[in-house]
Amino acid sequence: MSGKPVNILWALAVTLGVTVAVVVGVLAAPRSAITPSRISPVTNSKETAATPAPTAQVAEVTVKTAEATAVVASSGTKPDNAATRPAATTPPAAAVEPPPRPVPPIVPPIPAAPAAWPSERGTADLSGAVATALPPQLEKRWTWEAGSSVASSVAISDGAVFVATSKGVLARLDLVTGKPVWTTPAVAAGYGVAPLVANGAVFVGDSAGTLHAIEAATGTKRWTVELGGNVIISANAAGDAVLVCTEANQLKCLAAADGKERWAFTADQYIRSIPCVVGKEAIIAGCDGVLRALAIADGKERFLASAKNFGTGVARLGDAVYIGAVEGDVMSVALDDGKIRWSLSGDMGKVTMPAAVCPTAVLFAGEDGQVAALDPKDGKALWKIRPGEGAATAPVIAGQEWWIGDSAGTLHRLELATGKLIWAWKAGGSLSGGVAIVGEWLVIGTGDGAVHAFTRTAAK
Numbered sequence: 001m002s003g004k005p006v007n008i009l010w011a012l013a014v015t016l017g018v019t020v021a022v023v024v025g026v027l028a029a030p031r032s033a034i035t036p037s038r039i040s041p042v043t044n045s046k047e048t049a050a051t052p053a054p055t056a057q058v059a060e061v062t063v064k065t066a067e068a069t070a071v072v073a074s075s076g077t078k079p080d081n082a083a084t085r086p087a088a089t090t091p092p093a094a095a096v097e098p099p100p101r102p103v104p105p106i107v108p109p110i111p112a113a114p115a116a117w118p119s120e121r122g123t124a125d126l127s128g129a130v131a132t133a134l135p136p137q138l139e140k141r142w143t144w145e146a147g148s149s150v151a152s153s154v155a156i157s158d159g160a161v162f163v164a165t166s167k168g169v170l171a172r173l174d175l176v177t178g179k180p181v182w183t184t185p186a187v188a189a190g191y192g193v194a195p196l197v198a199n200g201a202v203f204v205g206d207s208a209g210t211l212h213a214i215e216a217a218t219g220t221k222r223w224t225v226e227l228g229g230n231v232i233i234s235a236n237a238a239g240d241a242v243l244v245c246t247e248a249n250q251l252k253c254l255a256a257a258d259g260k261e262r263w264a265f266t267a268d269q270y271i272r273s274i275p276c277v278v279g280k281e282a283i284i285a286g287c288d289g290v291l292r293a294l295a296i297a298d299g300k301e302r303f304l305a306s307a308k309n310f311g312t313g314v315a316r317l318g319d320a321v322y323i324g325a326v327e328g329d330v331m332s333v334a335l336d337d338g339k340i341r342w343s344l345s346g347d348m349g350k351v352t353m354p355a356a357v358c359p360t361a362v363l364f365a366g367e368d369g370q371v372a373a374l375d376p377k378d379g380k381a382l383w384k385i386r387p388g389e390g391a392a393t394a395p396v397i398a399g400q401e402w403w404i405g406d407s408a409g410t411l412h413r414l415e416l417a418t419g420k421l422i423w424a425w426k427a428g429g430s431l432s433g434g435v436a437i438v439g440e441w442l443v444i445g446t447g448d449g450a451v452h453a454f455t456r457t458a459a460k
Contacts, residue, residue, distance in 0.1 A: 115438050116157040116158070117155060117438050118196060118237070119155060119194065119198075119234060119235075119236055120153045120196075120234040121153075121313075121315070121394070122396070122436070124237065124277040125277060125278055126314060126316060127358070127397075128315055129356050129397035129398070130397070131399065132399050132439075133400060133401045134399075135440055138455065138457065139455070140425075141176075141454065141455050142453050144180070146165045146171070146445070146449045147165065147449055148165045148166045149446075149447045150163055150433060150450070151433060151447070152234065152433040153433040153436050154194070154195070154433070154436050154444070155194060155196065155197045155436065156436050156438045157197040157216070160172050160173065160174060161173040161178075161453070162202050163195075163451055164191035164195045164204045165449070166190045166192065168187035169184060169185075170183070170184045170204060170219075172219060173451070175438070175443075182219030184221075189208035191204050192207055192232070193205055194234040196234060196235045196236060198237035198242070199237065199242075200216055200217070201215055201256065203242050204234075205227065205231025205234075205235065205246075206231060208230065209226060209229050209230050209231060209248075210224055210227065211235070211244055211259070212224050225261075227244065227248070227250075227252060228248050229246030229248025229249075229250060230247040231244060231245075231246055233274050235274075236276070237256065237277070238282060238296045240255065240257065241262065242255075242256050243275040243296075244275075245271040246271075248266075249267045249268065250264050250271070251275060267284075268286070268290075271284055272311055272312060273286070273310065273312060273313030273354075274354070276313060276314045276315070280295060281294060281302070283316070283321055285310035285323055291305040291323065303338060305331075305338050307325045307327075307329060308325060309326040310323060310326070311324075311326040311351065311352040312351060312353055314354070315355040315356060315357045317357040320332050321335060322362045322364075322376070324346075324353075324355065324364050324366075326350045327345075327350070328345065328366065329351075330346055330355075330372075330374070330379075331379075332376065342379035344379050346364070348364070348366030348367075349366040349367040350367040353391070353395075354394050355395075356396055357397075360376075360400075360417075361373045361375070361382060361416055362375075365391035365394060369406070369407065371384065371391050371395060372384045382417075387406050387412045387414065388407075388408055388412055388424070389407045389408035391404055391405075391406060392406055392430070392432060393431055393434040400416045401413060401414065401422065403437070403442070404434075405431030409428065409431050410427065410431075411426075411435070412424050427448075427452070428446065428448060428450070429446035429447045429448025430446065430448070431446060440456050441455050442455070
């Protein structure tokens with residue numbers, strides 16, 4: 001059909017009082033007998049909102065057929081020559097307002113706050129990985145000045161960011177705006193570890209060996225407990241229990257509700273690992289070179305494996321955990337029988353930061369600044385790079401990308417398959433705590449006392 005009949009039909013659709021018989025007559029008319037139609041312009045919703053409405057005007061469409069001429073007005077008036085009009089099987093339709101044109105949905109510039117990153121490595125099993133990558137285009141949405149160094153990762157839960165500072169201040173910020181909801185009075189010893197959010201509270205240990213439980217909603221104190229040794233590693237949660245290691249070579253299990261001690265396990269040397277919670281057990285590794293599983297119910301020990309010196313915690317994927325040693329060795333250990341599935345003697349220096357693991361890769365960062373990607377199944381090398389000035393934070397995997405901070409204070413976004421750099425951002429301060437990723441948000445603290453939040457670039 002040519003353009004002119006299409007215009008006529010469109011005009012008949014937006015003007016009212018057109019009967020079915022007239023439409024049929026137009027469709028049946030010869031092309032040569034149809035004259036161009038006059039249609040009052042229709043504005044879109046934005047133009048309607050910005051421009052005053054014109055005075056009342058009837059849009060008129062003139063339709064000529066071989067038998068008669070019919071004038072159809074938007075007011076619903078009858079055609080001038082009703083006698084020659086094709087017989088209608090139904091009465092003319094009543095005049096109604098034309099429906100408004102659909103308006104495309106507006107994409108909100110700020111993503112809603114989703115899910116949680118409640119502890120330093122994101123999950124109770126310390127995988128350091130989330131399934132979905134961040135949006136391709138990111139912008140810094142807000143910065144909060146903490147007043148002192150943020151030496152570890154932040155925690156994110158219920159649309160809030162929880163920050164612990166070196167001067168002993170704990171703060172709750174709104175994830176979307178960065179505005180403080182509450183801040184606590186400073187504790188003298190200061191915080192050097194990441195907070196844990198669980199059971200309605202925020203748990204964080206100070207450098208004097210006190211574990212603080214703060215109500216997440218209000219910032220008021222729930223309880224404090226003296227642990228008998230400095231807290232140098234973040235706590236983890238297992239149901240209604242809190243698990244925390246100290247420099248007294250101990251792992252303690254406390255009730256989240258009141259801080260009462262349920263049991264304590266003492267190793268021969270430091271335990272420098274966040275307890276990895278897998279089912280009914282907590283997996284820990286110590287400087288005594290022993291990887292062990294402890295029953296969360298009573299602390300009963302189950303030996304898994306040994307090495308010379310474990311200087312970090314484990315990351316779990318499926319039925320295995322992945323861990324590095326101070327001597328540079330990295331390995332995969334089966335959880336059921338403690339069998340070492342593979343072990344490699346690396347050339348990347350000491351491994352003192354926890355791994356990140358997903359089904360396609362396990363990432364280890366060494367003190368020499370290199371990051372190695374290995375196949376989780378057999379330990380086969382995939383690639384090895386030195387990001388920027390060398391790795392300074394534990395890696396975090398997000399979809400098919402991974403994130404890490406270097407020793408010069410630059411945050412790197414890289415491809416997981418190749419290690420190729422995608423994007424980098426200079427923080428302006430040192431980066432010693434890893435990133436926290438929740439949905440479309442990434443939050444990181446810096447050594448110069450700032451907390452930065454990134455999300456997808458807002459629609460213009």
